[in-house]
Amino acid sequence: MKFSTLMTAVLLTAGLAATASAQTLKKVADSNKITVSYREASVPFSYLIGSTKAVGFSVELTEAIIDDVRKKVKKPNLEVAYMPVTSQNRIPLLVNGTYDLECGSTTNNSARGKDVAFSINMFYTGTRLLTKKTSGVKNYADLTKKTVASTTGTTNAQVIRKYNTEKNLDMQLILGKDHDDSLLLVESDRAMAFAMDDILLFGLMANSKNPAALQVVGDSLQVEPYACMLRKDDPEFKKLVDGTITRLMKSGEFTKLYAKWFESPMPPKGTNLGLPMSQQLKDNLKAMSDKPAT
Template structure:
């Protein structure tokens, strides 16, 4: 059994993830506090500028949802607490009630949907490779038998491991604690490439120590949707979150935020990722869906 499923089962057995905690709006109202998560290095979705301030596309979506929670509960002075999560702990900490909402760079997958619920998809991406230009790596076959980094707890680590087995590439996969750690493995020549969602690779490269020395290469292995994550069996909170995202998509505010983070200079270095909206995301704005990755 997947270690995450074992831990989830343990949490459920010990009562840490109770039905009462799943009723998120009541929990927030009773405590006058909502706790939301952020990622430390998921550029441009959710990342730190300085030591404590989280910014990004997903952070802006989170703040819009929090505003609607305030209105729903008639609590204009609602306290908002921000806590960092990693690829490895984000699901467990949501399940046990440590925080209430995750909008970051989490793939909406059928496997994860057994444990959590997903809101309307807000981005589409695919696994590619970040490598040094001097490496000579252009695609996955060039990495046969060589060290490749990915990040603990991500779908990308599973995708690249499966692809390696199917193609008999014998990739030597090294897992970083977070995306910055995985990037460092490439920068320090412990891995020849970093397999991750292409948009995160472009963001990490743009804000790296030497962007000109790096490049994103390789075929996109599969299309994956990102979505905000919340606890299961909580239709009231799901309705609110989906309602916020639908409103942003229909009003044009979502497109404005997309332009802000993907088509304009972003902090801290003022780099423009210059990534036009994908056809999948354009279609999702017209007909919002939370369909998982295939």
């Protein structure tokens, strides 16, 4: 009986701790600090120029959300800490409370939805291939028995592995620790191609050492939505994050922000991706859906 009572108390305490940790706005108000993440090489969403400053489409979304958090918790001098994350550690570090919000280039899918929550979708993309123009690669069949790179912890690595098995292509998959590392595998001829979200490939190519030597090819294997990521079971914070994105979408600021990062010269080289807004994203400016990929 005593053991049962003790276990109940332990489980109740653990449950209360988990609930408390999920209440981001209270945590932020009590500490007068919010910690947000950034990516080091997810062009044009969140990437470094210089050694410490992150810029990009998702970074500006993050800043807009932070402004609304300041107003909500009535902390005009709220301290903001910026933390780099990778494809591999972004989910566990969010879940354990190390940081509070991730707006980067993260796919909103059902599997991840078991561990985290997602905002309204803010971009749509699909897996394609980056390769050298001299490689002769035009589509996935050209990679039979060849080495293909992707990035650790991404949905793309899972997608290309599944496609490889289904089509019996016998590709050898190697994983870079981040997108820059995966790009380097192609540039140094250790991989024939790099499988990743097409928008990230265009961004990486634009800022690479020799953009003219590279190309993005292949069919898009699936459509995936990107969204900001936050802890589960925190409806108050999700309402605020969705509220910020809704306001930007309704006011036209989101469209202007899109044009700035996808259809205009961007730092550090002034490269213009020249990528018009997809129909899926145009539709979601009205639907404002947070529906995950399957």
